[in-house]
Amino acid sequence: xxxxxxxxxxxALGADxxxxxxxxxxxxxxxxWLAIVGAAALxxxxxxDVGAMIRRLMAAPDMxxxxxxxxxxxxxxxxxxxxxxxxxxxxxxxxxxxxxxLLWIGxxxxxxxxxxxxxxxxxxxxxxxxxxxxxxxxxxxxxSLLLIVxxxxxxxxxPNLTAIIGGLACASAAATLLNFIHPYDAAATDLAVHxxxxxxxxxxxxxxxxxxxxxxxx
Amino acid sequence: MILRFxxxxxxxxxxxxxxxxxxxxxxxxxxxxxxxxxxxxxxPRTMTVDAESSGQKEVDCRRAAWMVAAxxxxxxxxxxxxxxxxxxxxxxxxxQGIRPDLxxxxxxxxxxxxxxxRQTYDPNRSFTxxxxxxxxxxxxxxxxxxxxxxxxxxHAPLAYENHSDPSDGPEETAFHIDHTEVLNSAVGKLSARxxxxxxxxxxxxxxxxxxxTVTGRSTGSLRVDWHRALKSLRTHLSGKG
Numbered sequence: 001x002x003x004x005x006x007x008x009x010x011x012a013l014g015a016d017x018x019x020x021x022x023x024x025x026x027x028x029x030x031x032x033w034l035a036i037v038g039a040a041a042l043x044x045x046x047x048x049d050v051g052a053m054i055r056r057l058m059a060a061p062d063m064x065x066x067x068x069x070x071x072x073x074x075x076x077x078x079x080x081x082x083x084x085x086x087x088x089x090x091x092x093x094x095x096x097x098x099x100x101x102l103l104w105i106g107x108x109x110x111x112x113x114x115x116x117x118x119x120x121x122x123x124x125x126x127x128x129x130x131x132x133x134x135x136x137x138x139x140x141x142x143x144s145l146l147l148i149v150x151x152x153x154x155x156x157x158x159p160n161l162t163a164i165i166g167g168l169a170c171a172s173a174a175a176t177l178l179n180f181i182h183p184y185d186a187a188a189t190d191l192a193v194h195x196x197x198x199x200x201x202x203x204x205x206x207x208x209x210x211x212x213x214x215x216x217x218x
Numbered sequence: 219m220i221l222r223f224x225x226x227x228x229x230x231x232x233x234x235x236x237x238x239x240x241x242x243x244x245x246x247x248x249x250x251x252x253x254x255x256x257x258x259x260x261x262p263r264t265m266t267v268d269a270e271s272s273g274q275k276e277v278d279c280r281r282a283a284w285m286v287a288a289x290x291x292x293x294x295x296x297x298x299x300x301x302x303x304x305x306x307x308x309x310x311x312x313x314q315g316i317r318p319d320l321x322x323x324x325x326x327x328x329x330x331x332x333x334x335x336r337q338t339y340d341p342n343r344s345f346t347x348x349x350x351x352x353x354x355x356x357x358x359x360x361x362x363x364x365x366x367x368x369x370x371x372x373h374a375p376l377a378y379e380n381h382s383d384p385s386d387g388p389e390e391t392a393f394h395i396d397h398t399e400v401l402n403s404a405v406g407k408l409s410a411r412x413x414x415x416x417x418x419x420x421x422x423x424x425x426x427x428x429x430x431t432v433t434g435r436s437t438g439s440l441r442v443d444w445h446r447a448l449k450s451l452r453t454h455l456s457g458k459g
Contacts (some may be wrong), residue, residue, distance in 0.1 A: 006326070007301075010300045010301055013297075013329060014293045015434060016333070016432075017333075018291060018297050022339070022341075023290055025340070087351065088347065088351040088352065105366055154335070155335035185221060
């Protein structure tokens with residue numbers, strides 16, 4: 001009886017079989033996603049003062065370290081999310097973006113201390129924080145949609161973890177792109193707004209992205 | 219005392235034999251058996267391991283080839299592969315501490331996952347390792363589900379036996395039959411595709427994905443027919459149709 005249930009299932013799955021296009025390796029898929037992020041960066045570079053941004057980032061080591069940290073976090077978190085979207089990958093992939101994330105947080109914290117202690121720093125005007133929030137959320141939304149569509153082609157057996165790491169990738173990519181249109185040093189309010197925006201993006205990805213990825217596995 | 223002496227002596231001879239085998243294995247092919255210093259002939263351990271390992275590799279290569287053919291749409295290779303995977307998944311489930319009555323659940327969940335994840339298999343990696351990870355995850359899911367059920371349900375055979383069955387009365391039975399007839403008639407008025415959606419999603423309590431697998435239709439098409447069927451049933455059963 002039990003055997004016949006398995007047999008019937010095998011036959012049903014055989015009848016449902018259609019040719020599939022094998023998924024590209026995660027490294028290639030992450031490059032595709034990063035190329036689209038790069039295209040967005042190019043578009044932003046065309047409407048912003050890139051020279052001023054480079055001068056500002058080079059003015060203090062914490063500025064370029066924070067930008068590099070967020071960029072590395074985006075790339076490594078995206079790679080980890082693509083790895084986690086495959087059923088045979090270990091959960092330890094989620095730790096991949098951790099060093100870059102620590103660099104980003106550490107450098108941003110240093111920048112915050114610098115603006116607090118140095119008089120000539122260029123802090124953000126009080127009406128700007130909501131703009132930062134809107135920019136990060138606005139840029140994260142299309143990046144998250146794209147990433148979820150791409151992750152959905154795989155089959156993650158840890159959909160929530162995959163969505164969290166995917167959310168981190170989108171939020172850090174958005175924070176990196178924000179440098180083009182954010183000509184201020186990191187102040188405490190600024191840092192808190194960025195952290196708040198990143199948390200919202202990760203939460204939204206976990207709730208909506210996690211559900212979409214979960215529906216894929218059932 | 220004498221027994222301990224004999225055991226120690228045997229262990230010492232085992233060790234000597236192992237050393238001899240290790241040394242001699244450098245010079246002999248894998249089909250050579252070296253006579254034991256006591257009793258039955260011995261096969262060198264390293265050679266046995268190699269043979270086992272090459273056997274496993276062969277099985278893995280065979281499964282990988284079937285999977286590659288399945289990815290291209292070869293149904294026969296796919297069904298052969300799935301049947302070949304069942305004993306392996308059963309072993310993995312047992313290894314994860316799954317109760318015998320739940321092993322079939324793990325097998326079926328794993329086969330369904332393999333079906334949905336077949337595009338993710340990379341022929342450059344081991345198929346057996348890929349399958350083992352999926353089976354282990356599915357076994358954990360089944361254990362978690364059982365654990366959750368236990369927190370909600372209790373084993374109370376006496377309460378179960380003493381619970382009165384509301385459908386026992388003739389009046390209720392007649393009412394129930396009447397209801398069933400009305401429902402059957404309403405379902406009978408649906409289109410074949412809508413009826414199929416109702417049968418799988420409502421009567422057999424299947425998920426959209428499972429129903430799609432069994433019927434060979436897309437989940438989107440099933441969902442559309444399901445909603446249309448519900449609307450139509452609502453109209454029929456409320457007496458407006």
